[in-house]
Amino acid sequence: MTLVRLLWRQRALVAVLVRRELNARYRASVLGFLWSLLNPLLLLAVYAVVFTYIFHPRFPGGDPYPLFLFSGLLPWLFFSGTVLDSSVTLIDNGPLLAKVMCPPEIFPAVTVVSHFVHHLLALPVLLAALVVAALAGWHPFPMTVWLLPVALVPWLLLAGGAALGISALSVKFRDLRDLVGHLLNLLFFSSPIIYSLDGLDAPPWLERILRLNPLASLVEVYRGVVFTGAIPGIRLWLVALAVGLAGWILGALIFVRFRDTLVESV
Amino acid sequence: MKGGLRFEGVRKVYRWRGSRVRHESVKGAVLGSWWRRRRVKAEEHVALDGIDLTIEAGEAVALIGPNGSGKSTLLKLAGGILRPTRGMVDVEGRVTALIELGAGFHPEITGRENVLINGMLLGLSRSEVEARLPEILDFAGIGGFIDQPVKTYSSGMYVRLGFAVAVAVDPDVLLIDEVLSVGDEAFTRRCLDRLAKMRQAGVTMVLVSHDLDLVETFADRAVYLGKGRIRARGTVDSVVARYRSDVAGATEKPAVGGVTRGGIDGEVQRWGSGEVEIVSAELTTTTGATRLVPGGTECRLRIRYRAHRRIEDFVVGVAWHRADGTLVAGHNTDLDGLVPKSIEGEGEVSCTYPALDLAPGDYLVDVAVHAKDGAAYDYWCDAVRFRVTSTVDWPGVWAPFHRWEWDGELFE
Numbered sequence: 105m106t107l108v109r110l111l112w113r114q115r116a117l118v119a120v121l122v123r124r125e126l127n128a129r130y131r132a133s134v135l136g137f138l139w140s141l142l143n144p145l146l147l148l149a150v151y152a153v154v155f156t157y158i159f160h161p162r163f164p165g166g167d168p169y170p171l172f173l174f175s176g177l178l179p180w181l182f183f184s185g186t187v188l189d190s191s192v193t194l195i196d197n198g199p200l201l202a203k204v205m206c207p208p209e210i211f212p213a214v215t216v217v218s219h220f221v222h223h224l225l226a227l228p229v230l231l232a233a234l235v236v237a238a239l240a241g242w243h244p245f246p247m248t249v250w251l252l253p254v255a256l257v258p259w260l261l262l263a264g265g266a267a268l269g270i271s272a273l274s275v276k277f278r279d280l281r282d283l284v285g286h287l288l289n290l291l292f293f294s295s296p297i298i299y300s301l302d303g304l305d306a307p308p309w310l311e312r313i314l315r316l317n318p319l320a321s322l323v324e325v326y327r328g329v330v331f332t333g334a335i336p337g338i339r340l341w342l343v344a345l346a347v348g349l350a351g352w353i354l355g356a357l358i359f360v361r362f363r364d365t366l367v368e369s370v
Numbered sequence: 371m372k373g374g375l376r377f378e379g380v381r382k383v384y385r386w387r388g389s390r391v392r393h394e395s396v397k398g399a400v401l402g403s404w405w406r407r408r409r410v411k412a413e414e415h416v417a418l419d420g421i422d423l424t425i426e427a428g429e430a431v432a433l434i435g436p437n438g439s440g441k442s443t444l445l446k447l448a449g450g451i452l453r454p455t456r457g458m459v460d461v462e463g464r465v466t467a468l469i470e471l472g473a474g475f476h477p478e479i480t481g482r483e484n485v486l487i488n489g490m491l492l493g494l495s496r497s498e499v500e501a502r503l504p505e506i507l508d509f510a511g512i513g514g515f516i517d518q519p520v521k522t523y524s525s526g527m528y529v530r531l532g533f534a535v536a537v538a539v540d541p542d543v544l545l546i547d548e549v550l551s552v553g554d555e556a557f558t559r560r561c562l563d564r565l566a567k568m569r570q571a572g573v574t575m576v577l578v579s580h581d582l583d584l585v586e587t588f589a590d591r592a593v594y595l596g597k598g599r600i601r602a603r604g605t606v607d608s609v610v611a612r613y614r615s616d617v618a619g620a621t622e623k624p625a626v627g628g629v630t631r632g633g634i635d636g637e638v639q640r641w642g643s644g645e646v647e648i649v650s651a652e653l654t655t656t657t658g659a660t661r662l663v664p665g666g667t668e669c670r671l672r673i674r675y676r677a678h679r680r681i682e683d684f685v686v687g688v689a690w691h692r693a694d695g696t697l698v699a700g701h702n703t704d705l706d707g708l709v710p711k712s713i714e715g716e717g718e719v720s721c722t723y724p725a726l727d728l729a730p731g732d733y734l735v736d737v738a739v740h741a742k743d744g745a746a747y748d749y750w751c752d753a754v755r756f757r758v759t760s761t762v763d764w765p766g767v768w769a770p771f772h773r774w775e776w777d778g779e780l781f782e
Contacts, residue, residue, distance in 0.1 A: 117490045126488055128478035203473030205449050205465065206491045364453045367446075369386060 107209060107356050114210050121214045122221065133191075133265075140225035148174050148233060164303040168242045175331035176297035176323050178230060182223040183263050183319075190213045190267035190336055191274040191281040198370035208366050209359065211266035219258065227252075232331060236314045246333030255329045258322050258348030265348075265355030270361040275369045297321045318347040372463035373427030373542040373574035375448055380421040380457035382443055382598075383414055417443040419596045421457070427542070430575040432589035432606060434582065434613050441578045441594040443681035445469070445545050448576060463542025463574075466492055468549045472532030476564075481512065485535050486519050492539045502538045509534040514729075526654060530557060537564055543574045556601035562588075582610050601695045616689060616702060616736070617749065645681060646713060649674040650736045651753040663726055663762040665769050672720040673737055675748075678715040683741045688721065693732035698767050713739075730760040730771040736750070 111118070130137055152170040153159065166172045193211045200206055231249070238245035274280040294317050301320060304311055314320065321344040327338040418440040421711055425431050446452040448460050449467040474491055475484045482676040489499035507516055510531040515523060523531070533549070544565070565588075569575060578583050583590060586607060592609035594602040594616075602612045653661075655669045663669055671688060689704025701721075703710070735754040740746040760769065 116496055117487075120487050120496070121491055124476055124479055126485060127483070128476055199470070199473045200491065202446075202451060202471040203467070204488065204491050205451055205467060206474075367451055 105210075110207060110211055111213050114207060114213075114256030117206075117213060118217060120215050120267050121210065122218045123157060125214060125218045126221065137225070140222055140231060144174075144178070144226035144229045148175070148229060159357070161299070163300040166300055168237060171237055171243060172300075173231065173298060174230060175327045176295075178226055179259050179323065179326045180181040180292065180295070180297050181219070182219050182228075183259060183266070184292070185222070186216050186263040187266050187270055187284060187288060189219065191284050192324045193267075193368060194271045194275050194370060201370050208272075209268070212264075212271040212359070215271070216264050216267045219263070234330070243331075244333060246330060248329045248333055248335050251329045251335065255326045255344075257295050258344040259326065260349035261348030262319075262322065263346075265350075265352035267355070268352075268359040269357075272359045272366060275366055276362060289318075291319060296323050318350075321347055327337065332361060373572065374460075374462045375423075375425040375543060375574065376458070376460040377421045377423040377447070378446075378458045378460075380418060380423075380447065380454045380459060381416070382418040382440075382447060382452065383416050383455045385414055387668075392566045416598055418447070418454075419774060422597060422598055423593060423600065423603075425574060427462070427574050428569075428572045430569055430577065430589045432577045432579065432585040434579070434585060434592055434594060434610065435595035435601070436617065440479065440598040440760050441595055442469075443475065443545055443598075445547050445576060445578050448543070449545050449708040461580065461747055463541065464493055465546040466539050466541035466744075467547070468533065469545070469547045470532075470537050471529045471536065471549050472520075475520045475528065475532070476584070476601060478519055480518060481510075481516040481520055481523070481531055485516075487530065487559050488532075488535045489539060492536065494539055506531075506534045508537045509538075509560075526554060526557065533557075533561055533564075537568065543575060543576070544568065545576050547578045565704070582614065586610055591701060593653050598696050599695045601697065607763050612697065614744070616697070617746075639751045640749065642740070642748040644748060645679060645741045646675055646677045646747035648737055648739060648748045649716070649755065650677050651735070653735070653754050653756050661756045663756055664763070665730060665758050665764070666725050668719050668722070668724055669726050669733065670722045671754065672718060672739075674716070674718050675713070675739060676716045677713045681713055681747070682710060682712045684713050684747065685740055685742055686712050686719050687738050689736040689738075689742065691734045691736070692767060693734060696767065698728070698733065710742075725766060725771065726758065727770045728758045729764040729766050730758050731767075762778075 126137075130139060131151050149168065151173055154174065155169045161169050163169075163172070190212050193215045194201065194208060197211050201208055201211075234243070234245055234249070237243040270280065270284060274284070294314055295315070299322070301311070301315060304314070306314070321340055325340055325344045326338075328334055383740060385635075387529040420446065425518065437440055443452065445467070446469075447454055447649075448461055449465050449469075450459075450461070451469075452466065453459075475490050476487070482503075486499050489506075490496065494502075495699070510516075510527070510721075512523070512527045512531060518530065520528065520531075529549075545567075549561075549697075565575065573591075577585065577589055589606045591604065592606040592613075593600055594609050594613050601616075602609050609742070651671065651673045653669055653671055655663060655664065655667055673686065673688075675686075685702050685704040686735055687700070687704075689700040691699040692698060703719075733756055734747070734752040736751050737753040738746060740749065
């Protein structure tokens with residue numbers, strides 16, 4: 105696809121812009137890049153307290169729950185953050201698009217890459233938590249962690265496609281941004297992030313709907329690798345990859361469709 | 371040869387430009403298609419149409435014309451920022467646009483980082499930017515501020531750095547949109563000096579400016595745009611003179627406390643101080659006011675005015691155009707040697723044409739009352755519209771009375 109080739113040619117620019125994004129974000133803060141580590145750590149701490157001492161959700165294979173939740177939440181935060189930011193990235197960079205000549209596809213790319221960097225920075229927290237849980241005997245260490253890079257592929261594809269499609273559409277449809285927030289909420293609760301699809305005590309019609317959710321496969325693959333410790337079935341892998349690819353292609357098609365007229369609408 | 375630009379049959383249509391509902395919404399998209407189609411049609415704006423233009427490598431060409439005439443759109447098409455709705459734009463070589471200096475700067479990061487990013491956005495590689503950094507810093511002259519966040523810069527520093535980066539990329543074509551008027555005098559002089567050197571090095575330049583003096587000194591050629599079409603082109607002196615006579619030297623912006631009437635999409639169709647107002651203008655023949663004039667008939671252009679105070683310095687003028695923008699004729703009381711006494715209250719001025727020897731087609735007449743130095747009291751574009759008819763479809767603009775003679779039996 106030409107879009108991939110265009111982006112590859114701009115990789116140096118994307119890298120510089122990602123650094124700008126990260127630099128600008130941390131410039132005025134004392135802790136700087138530590139925030140990337142601290143944010144997930146605080147999140148995990150809060151969950152650990154709330155779900156150990158206040159709520160006691162029970163799912164087969166869902167123990168300890170804070171870790172279970174965290175392993176589902178991390179990729180979700182990457183995805184939802186990317187999608188939310190991509191709905192404003194072209195508009196925010198409007199001056200660059202309109203006054204300096206630059207290819208518009210770099211901006212959704214920068215959004216995806218900078219959120220991905222954040223995700224990578226949060227992974228040490230997850231690994232440390234897994235090690236602690238293993239040492240304390242709460243949860244065996246998942247030996248499948250080395251498969252994580254593979255599990256991230258469908259996430260990257262889907263987030264990339266979503267960023268491309270939504271960034272272009274949100275220029276044309278200014279109210280898309282609000283809509284995206286609501287849709288993300290809906291998607292969050294219909295994905296097996298705070299619960300597991302196994303042993304779900306829900307009416308059959310609801311469970312059927314939940315299983316249709318394309319994001320479910322991605323969440324399950326990721327969690328299977330970094331939490332459960334069992335290599336997910338080949339079918340699940342393929343479904344997740346297919347969802348990622350479909351998301352990428354759809355998003356790229358939408359972006360290419362609007363690419364040439366973006367500048368006028370920004 | 372690098373640096374050439376070519377426009378062929380270029381048309382650019384903006385949708386939803388200058389409208390109240392600026393952007394389509396999801397809600398709008400879901401609603402009925404009938405309603406949508408109507409709205410879309412109503413909010414189209416043709417910014418440029420039928421543009422054929424070739425600029426040779428190394429030329430300096432100025433684009434002039436009133437606001438809304440399509441100059442900036444043409445420049446953005448040349449820069450590849452916009453794409454033509456129809457037609458072809460072909461530019462050879464690296465293009466840099468000086469449209470808004472420092473437009474891409476991010477306030478939170480340092481000048482040095484911004485230079486790197488802007489340079490790369492303009493098409494340089496990382497190492498190329500680093501190699502040119504001393505030259506950029508030298509021109510910008512902002513000293514130690516280069517390692518401070520850009521938000522701490524004064525606007526002058528901002529603009530200097532923006533200019534320095536933009537010209538450091540060694541473009542083959544440089545597009546300049548009014549940026550020379552933003553800095554102080556010293557900055558403008560340095561910029562001009564730099565641009566002059568680049569010109570000598572053979573960089574093609576396309577300049578958009580309202581500063582006609584600058585245009586005359588800077589450009590070899592000029593293109594005069596009006597309502598999205600090329601009205602005139604040629605040597606810079608002749609085109610600027612034409613433009614000056616067309617607007618009678620008036621600035622596009624009304625004088626302080628003046629009036630601006632009419633105009634769609636910010637395009638001023640009528641301007642002036644309003645001290646003398648044109649109440650009406652019409653074309654009459656022996657049978658009265660008309661919009662349909664048979665070619666060759668006698669007619670009269672009647673202009674009714676109202677002067678709100680007594681004025682002794684005034685000129686009444688008209689400019690005739692074809693519908694495609696070609697200037698057909700222009701005359702005013704000053705050129706015709708009439709010496710003004712005073713104008714006050716209401717009255718009428720008329721100009722008589724014994725025979726309107728025009729080829730068939732649609733014509734527009736601008737009517738103006740202005741001071742002798744050109745400052746408009748009321749300049750009304752396209753105040754009169756009419757159609758000239760004829761039994762024969764004469765080509766051209768002039769359809770004079772004429773007669774053939776011959777020897778022998780050449781014709782029946």
